[in-house]
Amino acid sequence: MDGIAGIAARMAQIQALVAPPQAAPLTTSTSTFASALADEVAKTTGSTGNVASAAGAARAGASGAPARLNADGVPVELARYGNGRIPESALQKVGGTGERLWAPAAQKLEQLMGAAAKDGVHIGITDSYRSYAAQVDVAQRKGLYSQGGLAAQPGTSEHGWGMAADLKLDAAGQRWMRAHGAEYGFVKDTPRESWHWAFRP
Ligand SMILES: [Zn+2]
Numbered sequence: 001m002d003g004i005a006g007i008a009a010r011m012a013q014i015q016a017l018v019a020p021p022q023a024a025p026l027t028t029s030t031s032t033f034a035s036a037l038a039d040e041v042a043k044t045t046g047s048t049g050n051v052a053s054a055a056g057a058a059r060a061g062a063s064g065a066p067a068r069l070n071a072d073g074v075p076v077e078l079a080r081y082g083n084g085r086i087p088e089s090a091l092q093k094v095g096g097t098g099e100r101l102w103a104p105a106a107q108k109l110e111q112l113m114g115a116a117a118k119d120g121v122h123i124g125i126t127d128s129y130r131s132y133a134a135q136v137d138v139a140q141r142k143g144l145y146s147q148g149g150l151a152a153q154p155g156t157s158e159h160g161w162g163m164a165a166d167l168k169l170d171a172a173g174q175r176w177m178r179a180h181g182a183e184y185g186f187v188k189d190t191p192r193e194s195w196h197w198a199f200r201p
Pocket residue numbers: 127159164165166195196197
């Protein structure tokens with residue numbers, strides 16, 4: 001921890017040096033700061049890791065992809081594909097299941113399921129990423145929210161962005177999710193669907 005505390009202290013010093021209040025635009029000071037930080041990290045840890053990996057790790061925790069949303073609340077790296085039109089290769093499998101989600105959501109859900117299992121609680125997945133065509137099918141079978149049903153308008157579902165999973169939960173599983181889901185970024189945002197959990201990074 002001394003190393004990390006040392007880096008934090010040096011970061012503050014470097015920031016003061018390279019980004020005084022009257023200094024250049026943020027982009028300039030940020031990149032200057034980034035390279036100074038990289039040097040400092042390499043000195044302190046003896047590693048040759050670059051600042052991109054250091055910054056990525058800081059953003060996402062010890063492991064995992066960075067979770068960034070655009071102004072529409074959509075994963076930055078998936079936005080170009082469109083809701084329900086994301087190729088499998090751009091999504092990540094949730095552990096050993098065949099289910100796929102946006103990478104940060106998949107990683108957190110895998111961690112969540114592991115933690116629940118340690119508590120003796122089994123959490124299964126019944127649905128995850130959903131294609132546009134699959135959402136059309138669900139809407140036909142379950143009806144739209146706007147008409148009292150249980151499906152989002154195709155093209156608007158959180159499933160279409162790989163940001164929600166439908167979970168198979170018994171009573172213990174429901175209790176566990178309500179107690180711990182948010183620790184992994186999963187929240188219940190759909191009142192009538194106890195199974196639907198959305199990822200909010
Ligand atoms: Zn759902």
